Amino acid sequence: MKAEISPERLMARVASLGRIGALAGGGVCRLALSDADKAGRDWLVAEMEALGLTVFIDAIGNIWGLRAGTGAGAPVMIGSHIDTVATGGLYDGALGVLAGLEVVAALDGAGIETAMPIAVAAFTNEEGARFAPDMMGSGVYQGALDLDTMLATRATDGGGVVGEELDRIGYRGTDAPITPAAYLELHIEQGPVLEQEGTRIGAVTGVQGIHWTEFTVHGQSNHAGTTPMALRRDAGQVATRIALAADRIAAELGPPQVATVGVFELSPGLINVVPEQARLTVDLRNTDGAALDAPTARLLAEARAAAEAAGCTVEHRALARFAPVVFDEALVGKVAQAAAARQLSVKRMPSGAGHDAQMFAPDCPTAMIFIPSEKGLSHNVKEHSDKRDIVAGAQVLLDLVCDLAGAKT
Numbered sequence: 340m341k342a343e344i345s346p347e348r349l350m351a352r353v354a355s356l357g358r359i360g361a362l363a364g365g366g367v368c369r370l371a372l373s374d375a376d377k378a379g380r381d382w383l384v385a386e387m388e389a390l391g392l393t394v395f396i397d398a399i400g401n402i403w404g405l406r407a408g409t410g411a412g413a414p415v416m417i418g419s420h421i422d423t424v425a426t427g428g429l430y431d432g433a434l435g436v437l438a439g440l441e442v443v444a445a446l447d448g449a450g451i452e453t454a455m456p457i458a459v460a461a462f463t464n465e466e467g468a469r470f471a472p473d474m475m476g477s478g479v480y481q482g483a484l485d486l487d488t489m490l491a492t493r494a495t496d497g498g499g500v501v502g503e504e505l506d507r508i509g510y511r512g513t514d515a516p517i518t519p520a521a522y523l524e525l526h527i528e529q530g531p532v533l534e535q536e537g538t539r540i541g542a543v544t545g546v547q548g549i550h551w552t553e554f555t556v557h558g559q560s561n562h563a564g565t566t567p568m569a570l571r572r573d574a575g576q577v578a579t580r581i582a583l584a585a586d587r588i589a590a591e592l593g594p595p596q597v598a599t600v601g602v603f604e605l606s607p608g609l610i611n612v613v614p615e616q617a618r619l620t621v622d623l624r625n626t627d628g629a630a631l632d633a634p635t636a637r638l639l640a641e642a643r644a645a646a647e648a649a650g651c652t653v654e655h656r657a658l659a660r661f662a663p664v665v666f667d668e669a670l671v672g673k674v675a676q677a678a679a680a681r682q683l684s685v686k687r688m689p690s691g692a693g694h695d696a697q698m699f700a701p702d703c704p705t706a707m708i709f710i711p712s713e714k715g716l717s718h719n720v721k722e723h724s725d726k727r728d729i730v731a732g733a734q735v736l737l738d739l740v741c742d743l744a745g746a747k748t
């Protein structure tokens with residue numbers, strides 16, 4: 340007997356988690372280590388326990404639930420995250436974790452044991468929207484990021500430190516991570532490609548490189564009416580030039596280079612005061628990691644020149660530096676085969692977004708399954724994926740887990 344996804348059970352869990360941190364008018368805000376994140380975690384742990392999973396929590400607050408196999412050894416892990424950006428949707432991250440729960444429920448319902456254990460994991464702070472860098476929990480789990488440095492990370496808005504926030508919400512655990520035998524992640528595409536092409540499943544070949552940089556410009560406040568233009572030390576104008584430089588550099592390089600200025604703050608932020616300080620962030624991404632070094636260096640040089648010309652100073656902090664990652668070719672092939680076996684059209688494609696999967700790729704066979712995102716929208720409260728696609732993606736995940744973990748049908 341083959342295990343089948345229950346659409347109702349899966350969608351009920353999507354709706355339940357979607358109510359935690361729900362925003363009026365749609366979408367969710369479950370910023371990492373916030374009260375809403377704690378509520379989501381409490382709900383998830385209760386769901387795992389109800390499914391009979393043994394729950395583990397490590398020192399950075401990653402949660403994983405283990406379903407025993409008939410044999411010992413490392414598990415096949417299904418992972419993603421339940422934190423969101425402040426204006427997030429119901430599916431980014433949540434879908435991967437909830438599909439993991441559904442895989443376990445479907446196997447239990449069909450009375451199917453597997454030779455290898457199965458782990459369902461939710462990693463801390465994948466988004467990086469409150470604490471940089473992103474992929475923090477999976478990075479610590481796999482050893483790419485230093486635990487103590489991450490625990491000491493202050494929130495980008497100054498409100499809270501990772502270690503203290505973990506203590507506050509009760510999720511600083513002591514369990515030791517185990518490297519899985521294989522890692523799988525179902526995720527919404529978060530871009531327009533699958534929908535535009537009418538393709539049902541993406542077999543993800545890898546994840547592009549990410550450079551996040553924060554700039555702080557220091558100038559001098561002065562009166563907006565009385566200070567001649569030539570005598571100003573206007574931090575706001577310098578910040579604007581840095582933002583425009585990021586846009587121009589991306590335009591000159593062309594696709595696949597992208598650039599985003601997501602944070603832009605002026606201080607004191609008053610209509611009639613020349614800003615004395617500006618803070619902005621630049622997110623640069625490219626599928627070719629080496630190709631990211633040059634635009635980053637150019638941006639830093641342009642920032643220094645703009646500050647100097649305006650009598651200001653500029654500091655920068657590297658908030659994230661992730662090289663591109665290539666997923667295991669054999670496992671990517673299995674994703675494509677599993678989709679084809681269910682008569683689902685499939686496209687091999689890179690991921691534009693960062694994912695926990697990229698932290699596992701160097702250490703174990705890793706692959707991701709993408710499903711279409713309506714209108715390519717994500718990191719947006721209107722983020723949506725069709726139920727039919729959600730169920731199809733979860734079914735491909737379940738079939739793959741059965742294959743990899745040795746389902747005894």
Ligand code: GLV
Nearest residue numbers: 465466473692693
């Ligand atoms: C995480 O969602 C990222 O790609 O920024």
Ligand code: MN
Nearest residue numbers: 431432465694
């Ligand atoms: Mn995500």
Ligand code: MN
Nearest residue numbers: 424431466718
């Ligand atoms: Mn995201």
